[in-house]
Amino acid sequence: MSNDKLYNLSNLYNMIGEDKDVIIEFVQLFVDTSVQTLAEMQNALSENDFINVGSLAHKLKSSIDLMGIECLKSDIRTIERFGKEKINTNELPGLIDRLSSVIKQVHVQMNEDFNLS
16 A cells, blocks of 8 residues: 555644644544544435435535545535435445545544544
8 A cells, every 4th residue: 555645734734833732633633523424424325315415525525625635625525516416316325435435544544643542
């Protein structure tokens, strides 16, 4: 597996400066909330609650942008739009699986980089 980082915290550093403790708090908050949001999204999908899938994608979108997870910027917006508009719902499982897989990899990288609890 490549050592390339799936995330880039330059936006976060630009927003709050170089305080490592605050950076770690933001990273930990992202890990914790994204796990919960992904679980809620999978549950909403299993119940064909596409509007909620779109709302949860919207909730996750700003975090993905802030954490600089470029490879998901398009996917998260697609999930949000498909869910809210109830279109192409057959594509949502694959998109959400990819979202979940990449975020899990990001969590591993962040844990290695910041020794999260």
